[in-house]
Amino acid sequence: MPAKIIDGKELAHKLRDDMAGEVTKLKEQGIIPHLTVIIVGEDPASKSYVNGKKKASSQTGISSDVIELPSSVSEQELLEKINTLNNDDHVHGILVQLPLPAHINEQHVIETISPDKDVDGFHPISIGNMMRGNDAFLPCTPHGIITMLHSYDIQIEGKHAVVIGRSNIVGKPVGQLLLNEHATVTYCHSRTRQMEDFIKHADILVVAIGKPNTIRAENIKEGAVIIDVGINRMDDGKLTGDVDFASAAEKASYITPVPKGVGPMTITMLLQNTIKAAKGLSD
Ligand code: GUN
Numbered sequence: 001m002p003a004k005i006i007d008g009k010e011l012a013h014k015l016r017d018d019m020a021g022e023v024t025k026l027k028e029q030g031i032i033p034h035l036t037v038i039i040v041g042e043d044p045a046s047k048s049y050v051n052g053k054k055k056a057s058s059q060t061g062i063s064s065d066v067i068e069l070p071s072s073v074s075e076q077e078l079l080e081k082i083n084t085l086n087n088d089d090h091v092h093g094i095l096v097q098l099p100l101p102a103h104i105n106e107q108h109v110i111e112t113i114s115p116d117k118d119v120d121g122f123h124p125i126s127i128g129n130m131m132r133g134n135d136a137f138l139p140c141t142p143h144g145i146i147t148m149l150h151s152y153d154i155q156i157e158g159k160h161a162v163v164i165g166r167s168n169i170v171g172k173p174v175g176q177l178l179l180n181e182h183a184t185v186t187y188c189h190s191r192t193r194q195m196e197d198f199i200k201h202a203d204i205l206v207v208a209i210g211k212p213n214t215i216r217a218e219n220i221k222e223g224a225v226i227i228d229v230g231i232n233r234m235d236d237g238k239l240t241g242d243v244d245f246a247s248a249a250e251k252a253s254y255i256t257p258v259p260k261g262v263g264p265m266t267i268t269m270l271l272q273n274t275i276k277a278a279k280g281l282s283d
Pocket of ligand 1: 169
């Protein structure tokens with residue numbers, strides 16, 4: 001039987017509607033959740049992501065601004081900018097769009113953002129809290145994935161989850177969140193040998209490789225839940241995931257499409273973190 005489609009777009013809109021109600025209530029208490037995004041340089045993909053974040057914020061009633069800095073900006077100048085925002089009570093969330101130019105140390109930037117305003121969930125304090133299963137700003141894409149699984153009542157506990165990819169933004173944290181929910185987690189990556197042996201035993205397969213149509217029906221277990229994190233722009237301009245959707249959907253029980261799968265959930269979780277930050281500061 002063909003897989004059920006996990007509709008990230010529909011779920012994202014439902015959650016954003018709920019959040020808009022929450023933002024209205026916060027505004028009645030005099031709190032206007034505010035997100036500041038910093039973008040360095042002219043990378044078109046980054047600009048497009050940042051525009052998406054800005055648009056989604058305003059649709060939810062969250063105020064936002066974008067600080068555009070030239071790619072020539074020094075690390076020191078960027079860190080000073082972040083410190084100014086850390087001390088600005090009107091700013092609840094700070095996000096520095098990655099990647100950054102090579103002369104800027106990404107880790108210095110991430111560690112300079114106040115953990116109270118770390119809506120990306122990249123600060124070591126956020127990561128530590130996530131690992132311990134404490135309250136934390138969770139990284140947006142992994143949190144979006146877990147939220148999708150919950151919304152579709154997909155059992156995580158006791159399942160074998162295989163994560164392909166070990167980036168700090170997606171692979172590592174999504175594996176940790178699945179572990180926190182009592183899955184047995186296997187990480188695969190570019191140096192994994194006989195990766196197919198792991199993939200074919202996955203009850204939940206999270207694919208974050210960054211190469212189009214890499215995983216096909218013959219690779220996966222019958223009835224597996226397939227989460228496709230890949231967003232690959234093809235020569236014809238269309239977006240496609242890391243999974244060959246048409247074939248995998250014949251064998252999986254649930255599958256996320258690309259587009260309209262994980263992508264819209266990532267921004268939604270950013271909005272949720274911004275609201276969380278705004279509430280935190282009001283305590
Ligand atoms: N670049 C790609 N994904 C992300 C993300 O989730 N946050 C930030 N800050 N930069 C990114």
